[in-house]
Amino acid sequence: MHLLSISSLGDSQLDQLFARAQDYALDPRSGRDRLAGRTIFNCFYENSTRTAMSFAQAAARLGAQAITLSVEHSSVKKGETLADTARTLGAMGPDALVLRHRQNGAAEEVAALVDCPVVNAGDGTREHPTQALLDALTLRQQFGSLTGRTIAIIGDIAHSRVAHSNAELLPRLGASVRLAGPPALVPADAGSHSIDEAIAGADAVMMLRVQRERLDEDLGDAPGEYLRLYGLTPERLALAAPGAVVLHPGPMNRGVEIADEVADLPGRSLILRQVANGVAMRMAVLELLIAG
Amino acid sequence: MHLLSISSLGDSQLDQLFARAQDYALDPRSGRDRLAGRTIFNCFYENSTRTAMSFAQAAARLGAQAITLSVEHSSVKKGETLADTARTLGAMGPDALVLRHRQNGAAEEVAALVDCPVVNAGDGTREHPTQALLDALTLRQQFGSLTGRTIAIIGDIAHSRVAHSNAELLPRLGASVRLAGPPALVPADAGSHSIDEAIAGADAVMMLRVQRERLDEDLGDAPGEYLRLYGLTPERLALAAPGAVVLHPGPMNRGVEIADEVADLPGRSLILRQVANGVAMRMAVLELLIAG
Amino acid sequence: MHLLSISSLGDSQLDQLFARAQDYALDPRSGRDRLAGRTIFNCFYENSTRTAMSFAQAAARLGAQAITLSVEHSSVKKGETLADTARTLGAMGPDALVLRHRQNGAAEEVAALVDCPVVNAGDGTREHPTQALLDALTLRQQFGSLTGRTIAIIGDIAHSRVAHSNAELLPRLGASVRLAGPPALVPADAGSHSIDEAIAGADAVMMLRVQRERLDEDLGDAPGEYLRLYGLTPERLALAAPGAVVLHPGPMNRGVEIADEVADLPGRSLILRQVANGVAMRMAVLELLIAG
Numbered sequence A, B, C: 001m002h003l004l005s006i007s008s009l010g011d012s013q014l015d016q017l018f019a020r021a022q023d024y025a026l027d028p029r030s031g032r033d034r035l036a037g038r039t040i041f042n043c044f045y046e047n048s049t050r051t052a053m054s055f056a057q058a059a060a061r062l063g064a065q066a067i068t069l070s071v072e073h074s075s076v077k078k079g080e081t082l083a084d085t086a087r088t089l090g091a092m093g094p095d096a097l098v099l100r101h102r103q104n105g106a107a108e109e110v111a112a113l114v115d116c117p118v119v120n121a122g123d124g125t126r127e128h129p130t131q132a133l134l135d136a137l138t139l140r141q142q143f144g145s146l147t148g149r150t151i152a153i154i155g156d157i158a159h160s161r162v163a164h165s166n167a168e169l170l171p172r173l174g175a176s177v178r179l180a181g182p183p184a185l186v187p188a189d190a191g192s193h194s195i196d197e198a199i200a201g202a203d204a205v206m207m208l209r210v211q212r213e214r215l216d217e218d219l220g221d222a223p224g225e226y227l228r229l230y231g232l233t234p235e236r237l238a239l240a241a242p243g244a245v246v247l248h249p250g251p252m253n254r255g256v257e258i259a260d261e262v263a264d265l266p267g268r269s270l271i272l273r274q275v276a277n278g279v280a281m282r283m284a285v286l287e288l289l290i291a292g
Helices: A011-026 A049-061 A082-091 A106-111 A129-143 A161-172 A195-199 A212-219 A225-230 A271-291 B011-026 B049-061 B082-091 B106-111 B129-143 B161-172 B195-199 B212-219 B225-230 B271-291 C011-026 C049-061 C082-091 C106-111 C129-143 C161-172 C195-199 C212-219 C225-230 C271-291
Strands: A039-044 A065-069 A096-101 A118-123 A150-154 A176-180 A204-207 A245-247 B039-044 B065-069 B096-101 B118-123 B150-154 B176-180 B204-207 B245-247 C039-044 C065-069 C096-101 C118-123 C150-154 C176-180 C204-207 C245-247
Touching (some): A011 A271, A049 A096, A049 A118, A049 C039, A049 C065, A065 B065, A082 A096, A106 A118, A118 A271, A129 A161, A129 A245, A150 A161, A176 A195, A245 A271, A271 C082, B011 B129, B049 B271, B082 C049, B118 B129, B118 B271, C049 C118, C118 C129, C129 C204
Parallel strands (some): A096 A118, B150 B176, C204 C245
16 A cells, blocks of 8 residues: 555544544553564655654654655766656665655656555645645644635645645544635635635645745745735734644744744644644654555 | 675685675565664765665665765865775764775775774775675575676676676676676777677676766767767667576666667566665674674 | 853863763663653764764763764755754754854854754864763873863864864863964964974874865865874874873874874873763763753
């Protein structure tokens, strides 16, 4: 079994993941030795401290070792294809392979070539299922059931695998999702909310990271302009439902897509709880895929 | 005890390594906890994803932790000599030190300065003993005894530590070795086979990776020319014995030294089995050196 | 509890660290499983092979896993503040966080933001407490009590966190410390010894590494001049007490701040014993902070 996308998970698997992850969120040490003697290959072809360390921490807490592929040293530089790298890594017999790759569909391609479970830790602009799962866990801890809740996801919708995976997952859990962002970064089929309309009355606002490259190249706004036009300021958050919570997958650009006062809002910014839940959810995912 | 070269291994040690590695190839989990609590320093001064990860996986399967020295961060950049680095790493008390280094004789130099076993994971153009051992294991799985078998090793013989270690090891196991390659890349004392002559009637053909730098600088052939002149095409493989098998230490340059149809030939391309055997053989090596 | 500076350690904690580290120096395997199931985040924002590997080895010997943050991949490059990185890493629930950072006070800043123990593994030009602790352990093994002993610390005093932490610690253990170096690299309040005066009659001489950048830029001496003017030559060592010992935190610039004959002086150069003691002391530190 692999975790390649949200749609590859059945409802009972979702239930199992949320239940187990919640156990681990409450008692991180309770998974000790569950995957003793196992090895996870942690293959990050794009930089991501937080996700790579989160998987390594999840593996360690289950008693497994994460072996990190250093991309700088990798055979990619020697002209090896992704398929050959995948077959090679698979032949070494890891118990699971975690893959972050800039190419859409990379995880599917790898999964078809190896004998072990593959976790998609982000592929191109498509899917980042463990991020959506940890976001949903965080929202469920806050709201209990998500039925009838409205979640606004704001930012570079077009390029965000976080948005895509959440837009798949959250409606399955009963939530309504509204997508909005700078006009150039929202695809036509995402609906036609303005950012303010998307946030109005929402129970949670999930801000996406804006890529600095995109800031410079596509949007070309003056410093501070992005925050005023498209970012989450206290004024804009005030449009949401009373007590609405704030999420961000990190790393944040403070003063760009999110104002300091919002990022640090006590009791309402769930950003660090997302990080803690990320370890718990990845423990649940690794356990499900490896130990069943 | 160290593993610095093929010639440093006695016949009974060879027997022991092949027997143990075969056990681990059949049951990779059977080594669990054999090296529990041990640490292996994995010191790669040249990039090699596959060898570094293979040793890390081997260590993990024995219950040991591999601690990877990141060369980019290393004291080499601060002007420290290899000898001082070796003494320093040795003083930290690893249970074994695995070294890949571009300098001929680096492993010998390090072994003379530390108290722990040293494994030569490739030094300059000289030796790569665990690669030859895993190649031999793969051939023995295929043929049983290697007595009377002919192995053609094709490519950049002059610069290949893989070729050198195999040319030491395989004859000790009863095989005949024929070395051939582009004329500029075969030393005078390697015999004077053409590539086609070397392959004719061979039971196995081991293709070597051609360094892209060398392709550009020394051989200067047009794209596709290398494969036609020096690579393993289906036509050239047809010169070998019926059912002859194909090996490659990886990573492959597909369409350069090896054609796709050959690299992926079912039942005859043993390239992925080499990778799997690499982990098993390195388990056997680490166990022999550390636990005796 | 954190280890941020020497002054943050009480006398009884010092005693405990020295006793425990001495146990581990004598029997490195005696800590096995003491921190089983724990994870240490090893966060090095400056390159340091030896310190990072020393902490990783210490963690492994206690049964813990060190998870290394790769700074090249880190969110720093994505514009994340140190505070946000700290909070994020802390939210992942490591059992301790080891930090090397070029910014003075970085460890204090991080410690205020996370729930786990923080070990300062060097911050800017300020403190490197585990280095001073291992230096003191090494001197105590040599001399027993340090009361009445004189330690000369020679080199770039102005920029050396090693000097600063030792200048805090060694006097607390009863030693006199004399600081000296190239005039441009010694702050006015460090006393006005010449190097020869500082070494005269000293029981131990601790040479500091001179940064190559500084050699080029500030001192501008001809090759070999540094050693003659400011380095530890056999002639200069002869000014010290008979049998005086030599320390260096490494990596050494041989022929710059220290002559080969001195670096390798049998029985009197304690440089490799410092390295071994580094692992033992870091085991003691991790154990104290995590297990109490």
